[in-house]
Amino acid sequence: MGDGIARAVRGVKGSRALVAEMGNIRYIEHTADAGVEITAASREELFVLGARALYQLVLDYEAVEAEVERSLGLGAPGLAELFHEWLAELLYLLDAEGLAFKKFSFDFRDDDTKLAVTLWGEELDFDRHKPHGEIKNVTYGDFAVEQKDDGSYLARVIFDL
Numbered sequence: 001m002g003d004g005i006a007r008a009v010r011g012v013k014g015s016r017a018l019v020a021e022m023g024n025i026r027y028i029e030h031t032a033d034a035g036v037e038i039t040a041a042s043r044e045e046l047f048v049l050g051a052r053a054l055y056q057l058v059l060d061y062e063a064v065e066a067e068v069e070r071s072l073g074l075g076a077p078g079l080a081e082l083f084h085e086w087l088a089e090l091l092y093l094l095d096a097e098g099l100a101f102k103k104f105s106f107d108f109r110d111d112d113t114k115l116a117v118t119l120w121g122e123e124l125d126f127d128r129h130k131p132h133g134e135i136k137n138v139t140y141g142d143f144a145v146e147q148k149d150d151g152s153y154l155a156r157v158i159f160d161l
Contacts, residue, residue: 024038024039024040024049025037025038025049025052025053025056026038027053027057030142030158032161033139033158033159033160033161034057034135034158034159034161035142035156035157035158035159036050036053036155036156036157036159037154037155037156038050038053038153038154038155038156038157039152039153039154040152040153040155041151041152041153042151042152042153043079043106043108043112043153044104044106045153046083046145046153046155047083047086047104047106047117048104050083050086050087050155050157051086051087051090051101051104053157054087054090054091054094054135054138054159055090055094055100057133057135057159058094058131058132058133058134058135059100059124059129059130059131059132060128060129060130061100061102063125063128063129063130064100064101064102064121064122064129065102065121065122066101066102066103066120066121066122067120067121067122068099068120068121068122068123069118069119069120070093070099070101070118070119070120070121071116071117071118071119072089072115072116072117072119073114073115073116073117074086074089074114074115074117075113075114075115076113077113078112078113079112079113079145079147080143080144080145082112082113082114082115083145083155084138084140084143084157086115086117087138087157088137088138091135091137091138094124097123098123098124099121099122099123099124100121100122100124100129101119101120101121102120102121103119103120103121104117104118104119104120105117105118133161134161135159135160135161136159136160136161137159137160138157138159138160139158139159139160141158142156142158143156143157143158144156
């Protein structure tokens with residue numbers, strides 16, 4: 001695990017911000033990578049917490065403001081694949097366009113195989129957002145999304161650093 005990411009994982013592990021009223025993000029160490037386990041009461045919360053988990057690994061997420069609006073349409077064979085596509089798209093927008101997002105409006109369609117989403121965020125400001133690492137990829141290794149009997153969701157994601 002890179003030094004910046006290792007510090008970030010250690011730094012966020014003890015943060016009270018990770019246990020949000022809407023769910024829980026638990027950072028886990030993984031050989032040369034970083035992982036998260038997310039519990040959420042709904043699929044919308046799952047997608048919000050997935051975004052938060054990704055961003056917290058590489059920047060000061062609390063400093064991100066909702067100033068720029070963007071719309072996306074995603075499709076995949078099922079909810080797990082859609083969640084992976086969501087995270088991969090956020091990573092692309094961060095890397096290619098320097099955009100990080102904080103607020104989201106989701107419209108799930110066709111049995112959770114399509115997603116229309118409006119995102120609000122801003123361009124990276126290195127002074128305010130304090131980038132401290134890089135995610136190369138959202139991996140499929142150990143990737144899982146499961147809906148529990150009570151309707152909540154549990155996800156595990158490993159990020160290639």
